[in-house]
Amino acid sequence: MDEGGLLGGKFLFKKLPDGLLDKTRVRCTICKAEFKYHRSSSSLAYHLRAKHPTESTSTGPRQSTLQEYGACGRITKNVREKVTNSLVVWIAKNCRPVSIVEDDGLREVIRAASGDECYNLPSRGTIVSRLHTLYGDQRAQQSSKLVQVRNDKVTTLGTDSARNMVAAARLLPFEHMPCMAHILQRTVTVSLNDSAFERALAKCRKIVGHFKHSPANAQELKAQQAAHGHQTEPLVQDVPTRWNSTLEMIKRIQRNKFGLTTILTQQNSKVTMLTDQELDRLQKLEELLEPCRYVTELLGGERYVSCSMVLPALCHLFRIMEPSDDDPVYVLRFKKIFTTDLAQRRDSSNLTWLKIATALDPRFKDLKCLSKDERREVWASVHDLLMSETDAHQPSAQTTEEPSPKKSKMSICLLGSPDSDKEEEEDAIDCCLNLYKAEPKIDIGECPLQWWLKREGAHARLAPIARKYLSTPATTVPCERLFSLSGHIIQKKRASLSSDNVNRIVCLSNWLSAKKD
Known part of the structure; x- marks a missing residue:
């Protein structure tokens, strides 16, 4: 209650003849109407809003309702879900320990950023469950990409030059690329x-x-x-x-x-x-x-x-x-x-593999890094690859129970000999190679795989071989980086991590970083 009256002086207590104030009745200073007063100004405030809206003023702070308290200063359920998913991606991408969600400092940072003083971080169990779900989704995406690959999934094996690695590579049915x-x-x-x-x-x-x-x-x-x-x-x-x-x-x-x-x-x-x-x-x-x-x-x-x-x-x-x-x-x-x-x-x-890969790259197909004799050998190797691919795709002759009808001398003369078919095939391969050689070189910054993808129709026979050779990495540096990442993950304070969890963290970190790039 204000000293000069009620509601900012808009209502005054009624004065008695003896000069005292009647605390049970008040009078509106605007319209002079009298009201009963029982220690509550709700009816007086209603009078101001109804009869004198321009004079209506705030009645000061009041206690919030439960609905208002839940909506004011609290992040919504959708935002909370988004924050949790962002935490999961951050932990996976930057290889943070799951126990970081128990950090009071992180909780205070999110509270200050969101304005919700009641926010609590998700539990470790929630984060682990979301990490497993995220790993399953990302793995399914990577598997679907591998299924779409038309070439062989594994063509070469890359290692360093250690003797044991080289010896092991010889035992496997893949080309070895040091x-x-x-x-x-x-x-x-x-x-x-x-x-x-x-x-x-x-x-x-x-x-x-x-x-x-x-x-x-x-x-x-x-x-x-x-x-x-x-x-x-x-x-x-x-x-x-x-x-x-x-x-x-x-x-x-x-x-x-x-x-x-x-x-x-x-x-x-x-x-x-x-x-x-x-x-x-x-x-x-x-x-x-x-x-x-x-x-x-x-x-x-x-x-x-x-x-x-x-x-x-x-x-x-x-x-x-x-x-x-x-x-x-x-x-x-x-x-x-x-x-x-x-x-x-x-x-x-594996110099032969490197030479063929260089020849099938439209950036370096002039082979200026090789001598003239080596260039001829490389193109001869590519010619043999095309010939072997053609032979592999030809249907094999199958014997049937019914004897084949006798061919007349005239039909034999018209069909020609097998040698002529082979010569025609070699001419077609030479035409294919000459068509590729006649293509203009591309800039060093362009991607040769994208070049082959766009021109696959014009070079249908050569494109699969080009994809096979150009997809081979020259170094094991990306794998070494993953090994280093694993070393950063498995530390003294995280020595109890299982191999499955380490695998999930390393894979998620690599996949999520590649997606951003």
């Missing part, structure tokens, strides 16, 4: 171990260890990077099994050489900075290793055909590693070891 990125990195390792760069690289490793093992030194390096206007970045230690790590170590030391020199000089440390001569050698080594990094990343792509790019990429490396009159002796030695080792590893790989 990982070309792994082969290239093994060549880099062999070339570095027997080169004049090893002393400078050893000093680089000591410098990196000096700054990585000391937080104080790392902080000084950050200050020097900021003072020189460089990007704040830690140094990188090279690891033999980590591809391109030696190149990254060199590049970061080169970018931060002034800051490193200042810090090591001020500290008067036993670890010394590289000399100008050693820095020059590292610059030469960086120029030699940069093309190897480019080829490794090119062949390790997951979104484009890479098998047919192996020979052109290796040909590019061989051209770069050709000796030059301006090269120092230590560079010439590195190039000689590199080209000799890479040539041996290339020749021991």
